[in-house]
Amino acid sequence: xxxxxxxxxxxxxxxxxxQSLLEQQGLVxxxxxxxxxxxxxxEVGPQNGAKVVARAWVDEAYAARLFDDATPAIAELGFSxxxxxxxxALANTPEVHNMVVCTLCxxxxxxxxxxxxxxxxxxxxxxxxxxxxxxxxxDFGIALPEATRIRVWDSTAEVRYLVVPMRPAGTxxxxxxxxxxxxxxxxxxxxxxxxxx
Amino acid sequence: xxxxxxxxxxxxFGPVTPERDEPIFHxxxxxxxxxxxxxxxxxxxxxxxxxxxxxxxxxxxxxYTSTYYEIWLTAxxxxxxxxxxxxxxxxxxxVLTADTVRPAMARGGPVDRPGPAPAFAAGDRVxxxxxxxxxxxxxxxxxxxxxGTVVRVHGVHVFPDTNxxxxxxxxxxxxxxxxxxxxxxxxxxxxxxVHVDLFEPYLEPA
Numbered sequence: 001x002x003x004x005x006x007x008x009x010x011x012x013x014x015x016x017x018x019q020s021l022l023e024q025q026g027l028v029x030x031x032x033x034x035x036x037x038x039x040x041x042x043e044v045g046p047q048n049g050a051k052v053v054a055r056a057w058v059d060e061a062y063a064a065r066l067f068d069d070a071t072p073a074i075a076e077l078g079f080s081x082x083x084x085x086x087x088x089a090l091a092n093t094p095e096v097h098n099m100v101v102c103t104l105c106x107x108x109x110x111x112x113x114x115x116x117x118x119x120x121x122x123x124x125x126x127x128x129x130x131x132x133x134x135x136x137x138x139d140f141g142i143a144l145p146e147a148t149r150i151r152v153w154d155s156t157a158e159v160r161y162l163v164v165p166m167r168p169a170g171t172x173x174x175x176x177x178x179x180x181x182x183x184x185x186x187x188x189x190x191x192x193x194x195x196x197x
Numbered sequence: 198x199x200x201x202x203x204x205x206x207x208x209x210f211g212p213v214t215p216e217r218d219e220p221i222f223h224x225x226x227x228x229x230x231x232x233x234x235x236x237x238x239x240x241x242x243x244x245x246x247x248x249x250x251x252x253x254x255x256x257x258x259x260x261y262t263s264t265y266y267e268i269w270l271t272a273x274x275x276x277x278x279x280x281x282x283x284x285x286x287x288x289x290x291x292v293l294t295a296d297t298v299r300p301a302m303a304r305g306g307p308v309d310r311p312g313p314a315p316a317f318a319a320g321d322r323v324x325x326x327x328x329x330x331x332x333x334x335x336x337x338x339x340x341x342x343x344x345g346t347v348v349r350v351h352g353v354h355v356f357p358d359t360n361x362x363x364x365x366x367x368x369x370x371x372x373x374x375x376x377x378x379x380x381x382x383x384x385x386x387x388x389x390x391v392h393v394d395l396f397e398p399y400l401e402p403a
Binding site: 134157 | 236292305351
């Protein structure tokens with residue numbers, strides 16, 4: 001994981017060489033590349049998933065649709081597409097806490113969470129989550145009650161999982177917008193909790 | 198394959214270290230590597246399964262010493278070389294433009310297909326077949342030979358093992374299978390159960 005300047009320089013050189021070859025051959029368009037970066041750097045992100053969770057917290061009928069068939073329920077809020085084609089929503093309860101991982105690569109629900117953080121893609125997380133999820137939670141500074149069972153979901157195929165954390169106490173009467181603001185990215189992966197209300 | 202990417206349950210990678218306020222990309226070249234990979238995916242010159250297979254079959258020392266986007270870039274270079282791009286042999290199905298990026302990404306690439314009726318139903322006990330395929334698979338080593346319970350039938354999806362090899366989509370039923378964590382790891386595990394999506398060709402009745 002070297003990050004010295006000469007190394008980054010090598011990567012820059014390689015990526016430029018590849019881009020100019022692909023442009024020369026008419027396979028990529030520079031303006032399309034800029035749009036792809038803009039879309040996933042600034043528009044598609046965990047704020048999408050937070051809206052889904054907040055809606056599920058305030059609207060029982062929506063929650064029922066979400067847990068029954070998540071893909072159309074999420075599309076109702078306008079979120080669909082790449083790496084979110086086949087969605088399943090998982091409800092955290094006092095009895096069961098869900099955590100999502102992709103041990104084989106980096107499968108992640110882009111349409112609701114955006115691109116995955118680096119830790120999600122590292123061998124450290126992928127190796128540890130399926131066997132020692134409590135150890136992972138400790139790495140994140142979180143201790144769950146011993147009685148809570150931890151269920152780990154390994155996204156090995158094209159189905160993508162969204163964890164719906166428990167609504168924190170003390171949020172009765174909050175607006176959907178205020179609720180969405182406390183839904184963290186990590187709480188929708190299962191390595192975090194909504195920020196304290 | 199039993200390659201460098203298949204590491205569920207492995208030791209030796211250290212603790213998970215989240216980065217506070219992490220940016221989406223850490224360098225300009227990462228933006229380019231990401232966008233080139235998506236743009237080339239849209240050309241249809243190879244499938245997502247083949248691109249995963251190429252990343253996951255890099256030599257172990259290279260895989261473990263590369264950052265995530267280095268792995269993507271290295272794989273993309275190989276895919277481009279294999280497709281004969283430099284020789285002008287690659288004919289794209291489509292080339293994304295600024296106008297088509299958003300609709301194409303919002304559409305995505307669903308992999309559900311018509312196909313055979315599922316042999317298993319929720320509640321069935323199944324065993325993952327012992328196997329050591331030299332080619333691409335999505336059956337992680339840590340569940341092979343282990344017994345679990347089908348908890349959900351996801352429908353029929355493109356089978357990555359054949360699709361990665363260019364041998365067709367061969368749609369197969371896909372299941373979510375729950376394994377009691379103790380049967381995978383022994384009594385020291387802190388998981389209660391582990392749910393894994395597994396294709397029917399990986400499974401046999403238990």
